[in-house]
Amino acid sequence: MSFIVLVRTAWKALLRNVSRSLLTMLGIIIGVGAVITSVAIGSGAQAVVLKQIESLGANLIVITPGSVTSGGVSLGSGARTSLKQDDVSAIEANVPEVAGAAPYSQTNAQVVAGGVNWFTVIGGTTPAWLSVENWNLAQGSFFTQDDVSRVSKVAVLGSTVAANLFPAGGAIGSTIIVKSVPFRVLGVLATKGQTGFGRDQDDVVIVPITTHQERLTGQTWISSILVSASTADTVSGVIDAAERLLRLVHHLSPIQPDDFTVRNIANVQQVRMATADTQALLLAAVAIVSLVVGGIGIMNIMLVSVTERTREIGLRMAVGARGRDILLQFLIEALSMASAGGVIGIGLGIGISFLASRFAHWPTVISGFSVFLGFASAALTGVVFGFYPARRAAALDPIDALRYE
Amino acid sequence: MNNTVDREPLIEVRDITKVYGEEPYAVHALKGVSLAIHRGEFLAIMGPSGSGKSTFMHLLGCLDHPTSGSYKLAGQEVSGLSRDQLALVRGRQIGFVFQSFNLLSRTSARENVELPMLYAGIARQARDERARSILEKVGLIDRMEHRPNELSGGQQQRVAIARALVNDAPLLMADEPTGNLDSASSVEIMTLFQHLNQENGITVIVVTHATEIAAWSGRIVTFHDGLIVADHGSAEGAA
Numbered sequence: 001m002s003f004i005v006l007v008r009t010a011w012k013a014l015l016r017n018v019s020r021s022l023l024t025m026l027g028i029i030i031g032v033g034a035v036i037t038s039v040a041i042g043s044g045a046q047a048v049v050l051k052q053i054e055s056l057g058a059n060l061i062v063i064t065p066g067s068v069t070s071g072g073v074s075l076g077s078g079a080r081t082s083l084k085q086d087d088v089s090a091i092e093a094n095v096p097e098v099a100g101a102a103p104y105s106q107t108n109a110q111v112v113a114g115g116v117n118w119f120t121v122i123g124g125t126t127p128a129w130l131s132v133e134n135w136n137l138a139q140g141s142f143f144t145q146d147d148v149s150r151v152s153k154v155a156v157l158g159s160t161v162a163a164n165l166f167p168a169g170g171a172i173g174s175t176i177i178v179k180s181v182p183f184r185v186l187g188v189l190a191t192k193g194q195t196g197f198g199r200d201q202d203d204v205v206i207v208p209i210t211t212h213q214e215r216l217t218g219q220t221w222i223s224s225i226l227v228s229a230s231t232a233d234t235v236s237g238v239i240d241a242a243e244r245l246l247r248l249v250h251h252l253s254p255i256q257p258d259d260f261t262v263r264n265i266a267n268v269q270q271v272r273m274a275t276a277d278t279q280a281l282l283l284a285a286v287a288i289v290s291l292v293v294g295g296i297g298i299m300n301i302m303l304v305s306v307t308e309r310t311r312e313i314g315l316r317m318a319v320g321a322r323g324r325d326i327l328l329q330f331l332i333e334a335l336s337m338a339s340a341g342g343v344i345g346i347g348l349g350i351g352i353s354f355l356a357s358r359f360a361h362w363p364t365v366i367s368g369f370s371v372f373l374g375f376a377s378a379a380l381t382g383v384v385f386g387f388y389p390a391r392r393a394a395a396l397d398p399i400d401a402l403r404y405e
Numbered sequence: 406m407n408n409t410v411d412r413e414p415l416i417e418v419r420d421i422t423k424v425y426g427e428e429p430y431a432v433h434a435l436k437g438v439s440l441a442i443h444r445g446e447f448l449a450i451m452g453p454s455g456s457g458k459s460t461f462m463h464l465l466g467c468l469d470h471p472t473s474g475s476y477k478l479a480g481q482e483v484s485g486l487s488r489d490q491l492a493l494v495r496g497r498q499i500g501f502v503f504q505s506f507n508l509l510s511r512t513s514a515r516e517n518v519e520l521p522m523l524y525a526g527i528a529r530q531a532r533d534e535r536a537r538s539i540l541e542k543v544g545l546i547d548r549m550e551h552r553p554n555e556l557s558g559g560q561q562q563r564v565a566i567a568r569a570l571v572n573d574a575p576l577l578m579a580d581e582p583t584g585n586l587d588s589a590s591s592v593e594i595m596t597l598f599q600h601l602n603q604e605n606g607i608t609v610i611v612v613t614h615a616t617e618i619a620a621w622s623g624r625i626v627t628f629h630d631g632l633i634v635a636d637h638g639s640a641e642g643a644a
Binding site: 312321 | 463466468469488489492493495496497501503507509511512520521523524525526568572
């Protein structure tokens with residue numbers, strides 16, 4: 001019996017009792033809907049995280065003072081002073097595959113411009129920071145290396161600060177006052193948005209590191225060093241090299257622990273990614289449970305169908321159907337029912353994902369893979385749970401089947 | 406070679422037995438039956454309930470295996486064949502007609518007739534043509550797209566006969582074919598069998614308990630208690 005004929009026969013049998021077929025499919029519909037929705041929500045969250053890593057720069061390495069693993073002994077305040085501008089220069093000069101390195105210190109302060117004031121983060125760095133952070137300017141210019149050496153009182157504003165201090169525009173060339181020190185505004189940064197942790201990255205004022213140290217905080221050390229590796233593949237090599245270099249520069253003996261910590265942004269984001277994975281996994285578990293329940297529903301109805309159509313099976317055998325033909329007929333019927341349920345479930349899943357992103361503002365991504373996965377799991381359920389009833393039909397004795405009342 | 410084929414019986418059964426269940430509760434449905442049926446015969450099998458005639462019919466129809474003995478159908482020994490091999494033999498050599506017609510409901514007459522051809526692997530175009538010509542032969546070409554519930558009992562049985570003939574089987578087996586029909590339809594159906602037997606040379610075996618139906622045949626084999634007790638009209642005399 002040709003495959004097309006088998007499929008047509010199966011569909012005819014299913015359409016004979018549409019409402020029963022639909023009710024039987026319900027479990028599969030819900031299961032596949034859950035598969036599609038869970039993958040959509042999972043990959044939506046993943047896409048957001050990936051976008052954030054991209055905005056931060058996946059190649060970004062952060063070096064902070066102190067060690068998180070110092071045998072449980074607090075290193076005290078001394079450890080926080082371990083990083084110097086010399087370390088930045090050493091890394092830039094000696095570690096290959098480094099695209100750029102910049103110091104970064106920060107403090108919080110009230111910023112005043114005319115009659116308006118705004119409480120924000122004041123960051124101190126060098127011009128290399130812009131490319132290390134993978135950031136751009138919206139207007140004006142960034143300060144130069146000259147400004148750093150001359151301890152110039154110049155500043156670049158994040159877009160949130162610019163919008164709050166200069167709602168009417170005209171920030172460039174204006175003067176802002178931080179901790180009684182006047183700064184001339186050189187430029188405004190492009191909007192970057194929130195970090196993965198919900199902090200507004202644009203709520204910042206950037207000044208030269210030297211000005212930051214001498215005029216604002218009085219500290220001689222720097223809070224962190226930002227290093228960007230030339231490519232994502234070289235990140236781990238750069239981390240190793242920077243660690244070895246800093247131990248050397250800091251004159252640490254082999255038994256002394258690191259007085260700094262080197263981290264990669266991607267590592268931090270992996271944690272968030274794992275959380276999203278866990279959520280997707282839970283939904284997937286729900287999907288599997290309802291697919292199994294749906295499969296049992298199909299098996300149940302197929303067993304009923306085999307019993308109802310015992311005489312038909314007997315007749316088919318009498319006119320030359322082999323066991324294999326009967327097996328295939330019922331298997332394809334179960335498969336068709338599950339596949340139809342799968343298609344409806346895919347529609348349902350896409351609908352729910354759409355509603356979730358429309359009304360709950362969850363990021364969702366419908367991928368070809370998830371549609372394939374949903375359909376494949378439905379079809380597999382049909383074959384697995386349709387096999388037993390189909391085998392029972394195929395094993396019927398033709399005489400008994402023909403006589404069945 | 407043709408001569409030997411012609412002289413060889415279409416059906417040759419030797420010492421066939423059928424036992425259901427295990428001793429000491431075994432039921433001996435057939436206790437050693439031998440029979441030869443030649444091509445072109447019109448044969449009736451008669452006997453009371455429990456005489457073994459239905460069991461014999463199932464064995465002849467390749468729906469069941471004998472417990473012992475030999476059964477040659479068109480020269481081929483079929484008693485030892487597997488389930489699938491028997492299905493092939495049924496599909497090619499035997500057409501069945503049942504008391505209750507056994508047509509697929511909600512399926513047109515044409516599609517019912519096409520059913521055996523689906524299992525024989527015949528292409529769609531050829532199936533369609535063949536079904537039309539057979540339905541024309543049984544006088545139902547204008548009812549071709551009707552479903553069984555839109556046809557009278559006699560018409561339904563004619564669809565079933567068309568279905569039995571569609572694979573050019575040389576042997577037609579009918580189990581109480583008129584059991585559910587009124588007398589006018591019965592005559593109509595038996596006339597069709599007679600026509601198929603005489604004009605097309607199809608071997609017809611009818612199982613019945615009604616003597617007026619058996620009277621249409623040229624040979625009447627009577628079963629009693631698992632044995633053939635009478636064989637009237639046989640070309641070779643009693644078996």
